[in-house]
Amino acid sequence: MNVASLNFSGWRGYLELIRPANIVTAWADILVGFAASGSGIIFIKLINGEASFAILISLAWLLLATTGLYGGGIVFNDVFDAELDAKERPNRAIPSGRVSRQNASLLGSILFAIGIIAAFQVSWLSAAIAIFIALASLLYDALAKHHPFFGPLNMGLCRGSNLLLGVSAVPAIIGERWYLALIPILYIAAITAISQGEVHGGKQITGVLALLLIAIVLTAVLALGFLGEYTAIAALPFAALLAIRILPNFIKAAREPVAGNIQTAVKVGVLSLIVLDATVASGFAGFYYGLLVLILLPISMKLAQIFAVT
Numbered sequence: 001m002n003v004a005s006l007n008f009s010g011w012r013g014y015l016e017l018i019r020p021a022n023i024v025t026a027w028a029d030i031l032v033g034f035a036a037s038g039s040g041i042i043f044i045k046l047i048n049g050e051a052s053f054a055i056l057i058s059l060a061w062l063l064l065a066t067t068g069l070y071g072g073g074i075v076f077n078d079v080f081d082a083e084l085d086a087k088e089r090p091n092r093a094i095p096s097g098r099v100s101r102q103n104a105s106l107l108g109s110i111l112f113a114i115g116i117i118a119a120f121q122v123s124w125l126s127a128a129i130a131i132f133i134a135l136a137s138l139l140y141d142a143l144a145k146h147h148p149f150f151g152p153l154n155m156g157l158c159r160g161s162n163l164l165l166g167v168s169a170v171p172a173i174i175g176e177r178w179y180l181a182l183i184p185i186l187y188i189a190a191i192t193a194i195s196q197g198e199v200h201g202g203k204q205i206t207g208v209l210a211l212l213l214i215a216i217v218l219t220a221v222l223a224l225g226f227l228g229e230y231t232a233i234a235a236l237p238f239a240a241l242l243a244i245r246i247l248p249n250f251i252k253a254a255r256e257p258v259a260g261n262i263q264t265a266v267k268v269g270v271l272s273l274i275v276l277d278a279t280v281a282s283g284f285a286g287f288y289y290g291l292l293v294l295i296l297l298p299i300s301m302k303l304a305q306i307f308a309v310t
Contacts, residue, residue, distance in 0.1 A: 013098035014107060017078055018071045021303035022270060024296050026070040026162055028277035029184065030062045031293045032284075033166020036180055037173045038229075040285025058169045061121040065130055066162055068115025073137030073158065075108035080141045092308075119165065126168040133161045145192075152192035156185030159273070180280070187217045187276055191269040194253055194262055207254025210265075214250055218243055221279045230283040238279035238290050245272045267309045271300050 086095040119130035144154035160181030190213035225232025282290025
């Protein structure tokens with residue numbers, strides 16, 4: 001890759017491949033995992049002067065790790081889809097010629113390497129989760145996404161594992177909080193299922209299934225209140241916001257599964273991952289920590305106006 005020869009258009013092409021708005025949603029996964037590990041109270045201690053900022057070093061490494069892992073996965077998505085995109089989405093970075101397939105592959109590989117190396121700085125368990133995410137991402141990009149069942153499940157596993165990557169800030173807690181990965185698995189499965197019709201339109205039954213999965217997710221985030229460490233009342237405002245954002249769009253896409261409705265539902269669903277994460281994070285670390293996570297939403301939405309999400 002000859003960096004000196006890249007003009008602004010070239011740099012934009014590489015940024016389009018990485019999908020910055022989506023990466024911000026991956027940061028939210030790490031923050032909710034960090035809260036679930038019991039580390040969310042660190043922010044309160046910092047405000048009260050009871051803790052050192054050095055304790056946030058692990059969080060910083062994990063945020064860098066997810067940037068590399070998610071970025072690498074989304075870049076390879078376009079690498080494997082280059083021929084299909086040449087027919088269906090010729091304006092994308094690779095089929096338009098703004099980024100070569102070879103350079104995109106190199107970029108994706110570098111991002112994966114950054115993600116895994118950053119995870120190693122936290123723990124061997126974090127590194128193992130990072131390696132799993134990288135492999136699962138490649139499996140999805142190359143094969144699974146074309147399957148109606150394994151595609152959504154595979155992508156859900158990637159996001160669920162990303163949440164556990166955040167929990168790995170305290171490795172011993174992974175065994176106690178593993179079930180939290182099921183929430184993003186179901187949520188992403190719903191988005192991935194309905195997204196299969198975002199080019200040519202979808203099927204009504206797929207939209208109904210996606211709605212059912214979303215309903216299960218909304219129920220689950222409140223049902224976590226049965227845990228002694230989780231405060232459902234703190235999560236309730238965020239859960240309400242999540243329902244208001246996604247349900248109307250998913251209902252519309254289910255009723256009229258045309259490409260435009262599905263694309264809108266997918267875009268809103270992806271960005272609303274931040275609201276989902278804020279909901280769970282607030283239950284574990286309090287209302288104000290949830291607000292901290294939610295701040296990522298306007299950032300992601302602004303980036304989504306500049307770079308594609310789907």
